[in-house]
Amino acid sequence: MKKITLPLSDQDARTLQAGDEVLLTGTLYTARDAAHKRICELLAAGSPLPFELEGATLYFVGPTPAQPGRPVGSAGPTTSTRMDAFSPTLIAHGLRGMIGKGDRSPAVVEAMKAHGCVYFAATGGAGALIARCIKSSELVAWEDLGTEAIRRMEVEDLPAVVAIDCEGKNLYHTGPAAWAQG
Amino acid sequence: MRTIHSDAIVSAVAEICQEAAFRLPADVRRALEEARGTEKSPLGLSILGQITENADLAERERVPMCQDTGVAVYFVELGNQVHIEGLGLAEALAEGTLQGYTEGYLRMSIVKDPLFERVNSKTNGPPVVHVELVPGDRLRITLAPKGGGSENMSAMAMLKPLVGKEGVADFVVETVRRAGGNACPPIIVGLGLGGNFERAPYLAKKALLRKLGSVHPDPRYAAFERELLEKVNATGVGPQGLGGRTTALAVHIEAAPCHIASLPVAVNLNCHAARHASVEL
Numbered sequence: 001m002k003k004i005t006l007p008l009s010d011q012d013a014r015t016l017q018a019g020d021e022v023l024l025t026g027t028l029y030t031a032r033d034a035a036h037k038r039i040c041e042l043l044a045a046g047s048p049l050p051f052e053l054e055g056a057t058l059y060f061v062g063p064t065p066a067q068p069g070r071p072v073g074s075a076g077p078t079t080s081t082r083m084d085a086f087s088p089t090l091i092a093h094g095l096r097g098m099i100g101k102g103d104r105s106p107a108v109v110e111a112m113k114a115h116g117c118v119y120f121a122a123t124g125g126a127g128a129l130i131a132r133c134i135k136s137s138e139l140v141a142w143e144d145l146g147t148e149a150i151r152r153m154e155v156e157d158l159p160a161v162v163a164i165d166c167e168g169k170n171l172y173h174t175g176p177a178a179w180a181q182g
Numbered sequence: 183m184r185t186i187h188s189d190a191i192v193s194a195v196a197e198i199c200q201e202a203a204f205r206l207p208a209d210v211r212r213a214l215e216e217a218r219g220t221e222k223s224p225l226g227l228s229i230l231g232q233i234t235e236n237a238d239l240a241e242r243e244r245v246p247m248c249q250d251t252g253v254a255v256y257f258v259e260l261g262n263q264v265h266i267e268g269l270g271l272a273e274a275l276a277e278g279t280l281q282g283y284t285e286g287y288l289r290m291s292i293v294k295d296p297l298f299e300r301v302n303s304k305t306n307g308p309p310v311v312h313v314e315l316v317p318g319d320r321l322r323i324t325l326a327p328k329g330g331g332s333e334n335m336s337a338m339a340m341l342k343p344l345v346g347k348e349g350v351a352d353f354v355v356e357t358v359r360r361a362g363g364n365a366c367p368p369i370i371v372g373l374g375l376g377g378n379f380e381r382a383p384y385l386a387k388k389a390l391l392r393k394l395g396s397v398h399p400d401p402r403y404a405a406f407e408r409e410l411l412e413k414v415n416a417t418g419v420g421p422q423g424l425g426g427r428t429t430a431l432a433v434h435i436e437a438a439p440c441h442i443a444s445l446p447v448a449v450n451l452n453c454h455a456a457r458h459a460s461v462e463l
Contacts, residue, residue: 062289064249073245078331079334079364101331125454128246175425176419176425181418
């Protein structure tokens with residue numbers, strides 16, 4: 001297990017290899033497809049974003065409501081393909097890390113290679129376990145999106161695996177190929 | 183006739199909504215534990231460990247095991263000697279869902295319209311309700327909340343009858359392979375065969391309710407389930423689609439008679455958080 005600090009340094013991003021199991025500690029932002037769409041609209045209009053995208057890591061998550069006394073509810077990753085249409089634009093504008101589940105499109109992987117971005121897989125359906133790693137959660141923008149709003153989270157030792165690295169090596173392809181039988 | 187007041191239905195449903203979200207059924211928990219004994223991929227093992235730890239944590243702390251607390255899907259067995267007083271059955275299930283999802287801090291995940299008004303209904307309703315009329319004076323309600331990840335990767339096809347078992351197996355394996363990590367493997371594969379265009383997916387979903395470890399009563403289908411499970415696990419998709427031997431915990435089949443020209447096939451995938459809870463009134 002490698003301990004990695006967020007926001008990711010350019011060097012960390014370029015050193016991580018597909019298959020590395022990591023524990024992530026530091027600041028990330030949450031966004032799902034609705035928020036991605038709005039970010040892209042702001043970027044197209046040249047308007048400022050509600051958070052600093054350069055070097056940031058986005059977690060694709062829509063948590064359950066927080067129970068009293070807890071910073072956040074259950075908070076596992078959602079399927080990343082819904083962000084595929086938007087991710088290349090965000091990556092070109094400095095996004096350095098993404099956390100989600102499931103394979104990405106060739107266009108996303110090309111953008112990751114071109115700009116140095118890493119895609120981490122968190123365990124889908126491990127929402128309670130991951131929530132325990134989230135120390136705080138604060139609304140940043142677009143409260144109207146409810147669970148899909150952008151939040152800033154401080155996380156500690158969030159378990160993930162490098163699914164696609166900066167060189168485009170993809171564990172969603174190499175993993176199953178290595179374990180296929182017959 | 184036996185009279186059941188809708189208040190009893192509402193409170194019972196509110197209770198099972200929360201139980202389903204917090205407590206992984208014992209048969210699923212056991213199957214995951216068994217998978218930890220057979221999985222060879224180190225990363226796969228690590229992921230299976232996270233999944234079982236997550237289930238324990240969710241139950242102990244009463245936190246939803248997955249943030250996608252799903253569409254509330256109800257399978258209702260309504261005795262023909264039951265009279266429901268107060269709200270109608272559909273309204274009572276919707277009200278119970280709203281109460282359960284509110285009290286349990288579960289995520290409301292339904293939008294009002296699929297196309298024009300994708301705005302959260304904030305009630306997690308209306309639920310999906312399947313009612314079966316049965317003899318007797320009991321009312322049995324089973325809730326199977328279903329997340330979007332695995333539901334989105336499910337598939338249906340009207341195959342030519344002559345493709346037979348091989349054609350069905352190819353369709354199942356291709357569906358699982360295409361789903362990859364999106365369906366949150368290890369999955370449970372519900373396979374609905376026969377019926378007609380709308381019946382097959384219903385059968386597939388119903389097949390997901392069968393207890394893991396149980397054997398199909400028809401030996402031909404029992405053998406086909408084992409064969410399909412081997413084929414699915416030979417894909418190497420593995421836990422979370424990142425490679426390994428445990429792609430599925432089980433394949434369950436529900437079959438029904440069908441038209442001479444048809445072979446309807448539906449594959450409903452369920453993530454490892456295969457939640458369900460029942461109550462009988």
